[in-house]
Amino acid sequence: MSKPGQQVISRLRQMILSGELESGQRLAEIPTSEQLGVSRTPVRIAFRALEQEGLLTKLAGRGYSVRQVTQDEISGSIEVRGVLEGLAARQAAENSLSTSQSKELIELLKQGDELFENGSINEQDLTKYHDMNRRFHQIIIEASNNPAIAEALSRNEHLPFASVSALAFDRTNLKQEYRRFNFAHMQHHAVFDAINNGQSSRAEAIMREHANATLGYAKIFSQMEDSNDKMQVIQSR
Incomplete structure (x- = not known):
């Protein structure tokens, strides 16, 4: 995985862990990429990786939501x-x-x-x-x-x-x-x-x-x- 991709994943993990991204919060590629100052590609990769880790849930439409984790x-x-x-x-x-x-x-x-x-x-x-x-x-x-x-x-x-x-x-x-x-x-x-x-x-x-x-x-x-x-x-x- 590219360095930007790994860094985006790490940053989003920390945001979820700290509560900056709250349970149930909807996430989309464009606003997240703008917030983190990166392109959409590493954000897209990060979303998929974090879904596999059980931190995000893919929505029926577009985007993801932060999964409640205890x-x-x-x-x-x-x-x-x-x-x-x-x-x-x-x-x-x-x-x-x-x-x-x-x-x-x-x-x-x-x-x-x-x-x-x-x-x-x-x-x-x-x-x-x-x-x-x-x-x-x-x-x-x-x-x-x-x-x-x-x-x-x-x-x-x-x-x-x-x-x-x-x-x-x-x-x-x-x-x-x-x-x-x-x-x-x-x-x-x-x-x-x-x-x-x-x-x-x-x-x-x-x-x-x-x-x-x-x-x-x-x-x-x-x-x-x-x-x-x-x-x-x-x-x-």
């Missing part, structure tokens, strides 16, 4: 992904990585290190992270040698925010987003270390926790920043 639904779908990917990591550790799988994972980790070394992240960086992240997870699933895991994950991906590719990016809080995605990347290092050393239980636990990183840690870091802001106010008095 926090329980999001949490449930992410938990299922965590269980499935945790099992994949466990079995990958038990099977041992092939030489080619190990080399590619190491290269992906290096790419991630370079992405985060400047201490900041932007929307263009997210496109790079998206591709790197998707391939990292794919290799682990392949290394499990269990086709049933890939099949189950494919079905689960039609639920809101269940796909490993369903990344949302808040452009209004770049500091938070850097922390969130950098933390997720550090978990990539940890799960690779566990798999590479045959630590199956550790690999499974890290991968299950990792499934919550793209959404759950945004709230944690927001709370941390709020606490820090309050502390600074108290100290300045």
Whole structure:
């Protein structure tokens, strides 16, 4: 998928997640493309992708509407992904990585290190992270040698925010987003270390926790920043 297309999908996800696009709100290509400052083509692609993810509903006429999504639904779908990917990591550790799988994972980790070394992240960086992240997870699933895991994950991906590719990016809080995605990347290092050393239980636990990183840690870091802001106010008095 093109970079503009991926960025539009990410931006619309975030707008739905934040409530900027409300449940039941009608969306059409032209006004959405004008709002986002892009052509109609990436918007059309984004609408179709978000319909597949369970975030939009195609209307009988033209356009789409924002589907009502509950926090329980999001949490449930992410938990299922965590269980499935945790099992994949466990079995990958038990099977041992092939030489080619190990080399590619190491290269992906290096790419991630370079992405985060400047201490900041932007929307263009997210496109790079998206591709790197998707391939990292794919290799682990392949290394499990269990086709049933890939099949189950494919079905689960039609639920809101269940796909490993369903990344949302808040452009209004770049500091938070850097922390969130950098933390997720550090978990990539940890799960690779566990798999590479045959630590199956550790690999499974890290991968299950990792499934919550793209959404759950945004709230944690927001709370941390709020606490820090309050502390600074108290100290300045």
